[in-house]
Amino acid sequence: MPLPYYVSPEQMMQDKAEYAKxxxxxxxxxxxxxxxxxxxxxxDNPSASLYKISEIYDSIAFSGAGKYSEFESxxxxxxxxxxxxxxxxxxxDVTARSLANGYSQTLGTIFSQELKPxxxxxxxxxxxxxxxxxxxYRISFDGSIFDERGYAVxxxxxxxxxxxxxxxxKAEGLTLKAxxxxxxxxxxxxxxxxxxxEGLEIATLERNRVGRKFRRILPAESRQILT
Amino acid sequence: MSSSRTLSDxxxxxxxxxxxxxxxxxxxxxxxxxxxxxxxxxPNRPHQIPQPPHGxxxxxxxxxxxxxxxxxxxxxxxxxxxxxQMEKVFKIDGYSAMAIAGTxxxxxxxxxxxxxxxxxxxxxxxxxxxxEGKANKLGxxxxxxxxxxxxxxIVIPIYVGYDHRRRDGRIFKYDITGGRYEESExxxxxxxxxxxxxxxxxxxxxxxxxxxxxxxxxxSLYNAAEEDVGTGGPDLIRGIYPTAKVVNATGITDVEDQxxxxxxxxxxxxxxxxx
Numbered sequence: 337m338p339l340p341y342y343v344s345p346e347q348m349m350q351d352k353a354e355y356a357k358x359x360x361x362x363x364x365x366x367x368x369x370x371x372x373x374x375x376x377x378x379x380d381n382p383s384a385s386l387y388k389i390s391e392i393y394d395s396i397a398f399s400g401a402g403k404y405s406e407f408e409s410x411x412x413x414x415x416x417x418x419x420x421x422x423x424x425x426x427x428x429d430v431t432a433r434s435l436a437n438g439y440s441q442t443l444g445t446i447f448s449q450e451l452k453p454x455x456x457x458x459x460x461x462x463x464x465x466x467x468x469x470x471x472x473y474r475i476s477f478d479g480s481i482f483d484e485r486g487y488a489v490x491x492x493x494x495x496x497x498x499x500x501x502x503x504x505x506k507a508e509g510l511t512l513k514a515x516x517x518x519x520x521x522x523x524x525x526x527x528x529x530x531x532x533x534e535g536l537e538i539a540t541l542e543r544n545r546v547g548r549k550f551r552r553i554l555p556a557e558s559r560q561i562l563t
Numbered sequence: 564m565s566s567s568r569t570l571s572d573x574x575x576x577x578x579x580x581x582x583x584x585x586x587x588x589x590x591x592x593x594x595x596x597x598x599x600x601x602x603x604x605x606p607n608r609p610h611q612i613p614q615p616p617h618g619x620x621x622x623x624x625x626x627x628x629x630x631x632x633x634x635x636x637x638x639x640x641x642x643x644x645x646x647x648q649m650e651k652v653f654k655i656d657g658y659s660a661m662a663i664a665g666t667x668x669x670x671x672x673x674x675x676x677x678x679x680x681x682x683x684x685x686x687x688x689x690x691x692x693x694x695e696g697k698a699n700k701l702g703x704x705x706x707x708x709x710x711x712x713x714x715x716x717i718v719i720p721i722y723v724g725y726d727h728r729r730r731d732g733r734i735f736k737y738d739i740t741g742g743r744y745e746e747s748e749x750x751x752x753x754x755x756x757x758x759x760x761x762x763x764x765x766x767x768x769x770x771x772x773x774x775x776x777x778x779x780x781x782x783s784l785y786n787a788a789e790e791d792v793g794t795g796g797p798d799l800i801r802g803i804y805p806t807a808k809v810v811n812a813t814g815i816t817d818v819e820d821q822x823x824x825x826x827x828x829x830x831x832x833x834x835x836x837x838x
Contacts (some may be wrong), residue, residue: 389684412687416585419578419683423675426588547684 353452356477358453360402365491365521366459368399369505370470371515374463374543378519378528379489381537389539392548393418393430395463395542402456402477410439410458432462436481437472444479453477463541463549466546496526512540520562521543531537533558574779578683579676579704591672609752615716616668619640619793620750621652621662622759623723623734624767624785626776629811630723630732633780633818634662635755635788636803637795647798652806655814656681659697659724664753665717677701693725698735698743704739714742719752725810732810755787755794762786769832773809777818780807782827799829 343351364380366388375457377399379388388407389399392414400407414435415518422430439458447453457474470482482488489497500522510518524531538553545551553561571754574582582590621634638646645667650661653674661677663670680700685691691699701722708718722735749767751759762783768789771779781797784805788796797804807818 385689387689390689413688416578416581417684419686420582423578423582423679424586450612501733 345468349448352447353478356447356453356455357462360395360457360477360490360524363401363403363492365493365497365523365526366399366401367487367489367497367501368459368461368472369487369501369510369519370472370485370507371510371512373512373540374549375461375470375472375541376457376512376515376519376543377539378459378523379537380523380531380535382535384534387491387537389537389552390500391539391548392435392460394466395402395424395549396430396432397461397539399459400456400460401459403454406454407456407458408562410454410534411457413442415440416448416458425480431458432460432471432473436475437462438465438479439475440479443475443477447478457494459490461488461541463543465543493526497522500525516558516561533562576684577700578680578686579700579707581683582646582676590707591669591676591704592711606778616640616649616667617793618649618664618667618753619795620751620753620784620787621664621721622749622756622763622780623721623746624763624771624776624780625732625747626747626771626773628732628773629725629809630734631773631776631780631807631809632662632721632723633751633777633784633805633807635784635795635805636794636798638667639754639793641684642792644795647795647801647803650806653678654806654808655697655722656685656691657722657814658727658810659694659722660810660815661701661723662721662752662791663718664756665719666715670709670718670720672754673704673708673720677704678679679682680704693728694724694733698722701735702737702741702743702795704741705737705739709740712739721750721752723810725812727812730812744760751783751787753794755784755791756806756830758787758790758794759783777807777822777829778826780831781805781823785827785830797824799827 337539362426368375368377377472379396388410392398398411398414414520417438418430443454454477460473464470472488474482474484474488475492486507487501494514504518533555538558540551541549584738617639619637622806623630623632632652634651636648638649638800655661655678661674717739720737723770726733734750736744736746736750749763756810766779785796788794804820
């Protein structure tokens with residue numbers, strides 16, 4: 337009689353985590369930093385049409401690293417969640433915290449119940465209004481959620497990037513120009529190569545915009561900002 | 564499927580379809596009346612339950628650079644005035660606006676749903692729907708409201724916008740079945756719609772300036788208010804004036820109350836002079 341196939345839960349979780357980490361580490365990185373007028377998101381992304389950063393709601397942005405098909409479906413689910421909530425209640429009732437919790441639940445359930453975990457890392461950012469602070473949530477492949485301050489990094493080289501930002505990030509009066517220069521320098525530093533502005537996907541959540549705060553910054557404009 | 568997966572078991576860029584699928588109870592026109600007739604519309608006791616508020620006259624005119632859309636502020640419940648400050652002209656997205664006539668509750672709900680629908684599509688797809696696409700979607704939503712029409716809850720909009728592909732302003736009118744018809748010059752709907760159209764027919768010319776068009780819109784509403792009890796004229800005592808928006812290549816701008824008040828002052832002065 338053959339022995340029943342047995343893997344200890346610890347071993348199984350460890351294998352899944354390794355598998356997911358390996359998938360994510362292959363991808364490029366995304367940085368979010370708080371600056372004077374809001375939140376700046378910068379992704380190392382050579383494609384001009386396949387986005388890694390996107391708008392979820394009035395003051396909420398989403399960013400995903402890892403496997404495109406997986407974070408894209410999470411992005412869409414987030415937009416549906418937010419639009420449904422805003423339609424059912426009111427626009428101001430849509431919050432990044434609730435969305436981040438939803439992602440955490442989804443990723444956590446899939447990680448523990450499905451054979452294959454999702455190879456993604458998610459960043460949810462909300463620009464604070466009327467004196468409230470900004471919120472940055474990082475959700476990893478197993479559903480664990482981190483509440484970040486000042487800056488957050490997801491994707492392949494996140495540890496090295498975090499180290500760089502810890503050293504160079506100064507919260508006080510960071511302008512958009514300085515923030516963009518910092519992010520681009522950080523990405524260049526870890527990839528050891530000059531990144532053209534066309535290779536960066538840039539977006540902001542600007543506190544003082546009326547209505548929808550999310551805005552993409554195209555290469556022509558980012559060049560202008562940096563000069 | 565586990566509940567975590569239901570988040571992503573829907574793959575469509577339409578919020579309306581998503582709502583139909585996830586929360587059919589929230590879709591306008593899809594309510595379950597439990598098979599009984601709408602109590603608001605019982606022909607045997609028409610006076611026992613008040614009718615819901617109705618919005619009255621709204622109109623739209625094309626001009627040189629785009630479209631002007633305007634509406635009066637009155638809401639009626641039968642022969643009673645239900646509201647003096649109702650807003651009937653709504654911004655839908657950056658380049659289109661909608662004005663409503665008919666039962667106020669479902670109409671405002673439809674506006675909110677349509678706004679969400681367009682924003683939802685834009686966020687999911689990364690591009691805006693074409694103007695034709697938006698107008699067609701609205702037609703489908705009106706069609707979905709058809710069951711409510713048989714309960715007497717009618718919603719009829721005018722939808723205007725700036726079409727970047729054609730580089731022109733456009734006006735669409737609808738019927739209760741969702742039928743969609745383009746107007747090339749102007750249109751008005753609601754209880755005073757016919758009177759407003761008569762005025763516009765007399766004075767409308769192609770390629771009017773923004774000021775001239777706005778003035779004609781306000782004159783048409785003024786005349787409609789004179790002929791129709793449902794339409795509210797300018798309320799000089801309370802300082803309540805019709806609302807208007809201008810849609811062109813640069814986007815949508817609200818016409819300030821002050822500008823409307825000034826144009827009405829001119830209009831009234833002209834009337835007095837004519838005796």
